[in-house]
Amino acid sequence: MKDYGEEILRMEDICKVFDLGRGKTLAASDHVNISLHRGETLGVVGESGSGKSTLAKILTRLYTMTSGRILFHGKDIAALKGEELRQARKHIQMVFQDPSTAFNPKQRVKQIICEPLLNYGMIKSSQVEEKAKEMLRLVDLPDDFANRYANNMSGGQRQRIAIARALVLKPEIIVCDEATSALDVSVQKTVIELLRRLQRETNVAYFFICHDLALANMFCDNIVIMQHGRVVETINDLHNGKDPYTKKLLASIFTIEEGKKKVLSDELFA
Ligand SMILES: Nc1ncnc2c1ncn2[C@@H]1O[C@H](COP(=O)(O)OP(=O)(O)OP(=O)(O)O)[C@@H](O)[C@H]1O
Numbered sequence: 001m002k003d004y005g006e007e008i009l010r011m012e013d014i015c016k017v018f019d020l021g022r023g024k025t026l027a028a029s030d031h032v033n034i035s036l037h038r039g040e041t042l043g044v045v046g047e048s049g050s051g052k053s054t055l056a057k058i059l060t061r062l063y064t065m066t067s068g069r070i071l072f073h074g075k076d077i078a079a080l081k082g083e084e085l086r087q088a089r090k091h092i093q094m095v096f097q098d099p100s101t102a103f104n105p106k107q108r109v110k111q112i113i114c115e116p117l118l119n120y121g122m123i124k125s126s127q128v129e130e131k132a133k134e135m136l137r138l139v140d141l142p143d144d145f146a147n148r149y150a151n152n153m154s155g156g157q158r159q160r161i162a163i164a165r166a167l168v169l170k171p172e173i174i175v176c177d178e179a180t181s182a183l184d185v186s187v188q189k190t191v192i193e194l195l196r197r198l199q200r201e202t203n204v205a206y207f208f209i210c211h212d213l214a215l216a217n218m219f220c221d222n223i224v225i226m227q228h229g230r231v232v233e234t235i236n237d238l239h240n241g242k243d244p245y246t247k248k249l250l251a252s253i254f255t256i257e258e259g260k261k262k263v264l265s266d267e268l269f270a
């Protein structure tokens with residue numbers, strides 16, 4: 001198993017209750033505890049509506065949680081405000097399923113990639129082109145993409161641009177919410193290989209939400225299984241799942257993986 005570093009993030013007792021009106025509420029996150037280490041890839045799997053994206057949004061502060069603590073290097077970042085919050089946010093970036101909606105169609109790729117650096121005043125506009133080209137090379141795209149627009153690129157290319165943008169602030173954590181799910185299998189494979197290489201080079205940790213259990217098992221060091229807003233169990237290999245829900249999830253897989261992916265088969269339930 002891969003050797004990863006010290007704990008950098010601890011989500012403690014995270015609760016998110018949505019008010020659905022007429023006195024109804026929904027616990028989308030129900031006393032969740034998750035820890036993430038430097039250079040670790042942590043998978044988050046579970047049925048639709050189990051609360052995976054809610055956790056991602058809490059972590060990236062798109063949602064405020066109802067209660068709980070988010071300890072980043074031991075410091076509760078959920079309690080931060082203003083400039084301190086702005087600085088803390090640098091370290092946790094996000095890649096979504098469909099980056100096209102996250103990109104401004106009027107911006108060139110170089111502006112999309114370097115916008116976070118400009119927002120933090122970390123580069124001058126005269127440096128944008130050079131920095132964008134450096135980031136494009138990092139994600140295996142040609143330099144001259146810097147002056148193009150993202151909406152006439154393929155899904156895989158757009159996702160590489162989203163990854164370049166997420167990496168530009170040198171974050172410690174990248175939250176990937178179904179980041180490869182919209183890509184076809186061969187493109188998905190190259191993006192996963194890219195994420196792996198970038199992790200080796202930068203030691204970034206991934207919070208990797210994914211509905212493809214075989215992909216999660218192949219790519220992740222540990223996997224959090226979620227159901228109804230709760231963590232059912234955290235395991236390093238889906239074969240080791242003990243909870244009946246994990247076994248049920250696995251039983252729903254009927255494709256056997258090729259290549260490097262681990263085979264998930266009925267023998268588990270024998
Ligand atoms: N803003 C919101 N207001 C009310 N309910 C919400 C809101 N966001 C999410 N929910 C509900 O919270 C639950 C968890 O949703 P979430 O998006 O976290 O699920 P998920 O595990 O990411 O599902 P999927 O695999 O389909 O993306 C769902 O029942 C959803 O309807």
Ligand SMILES: [Mg+2]
Pocket residue numbers: 052053054177
């Ligand atoms: Mg989701």
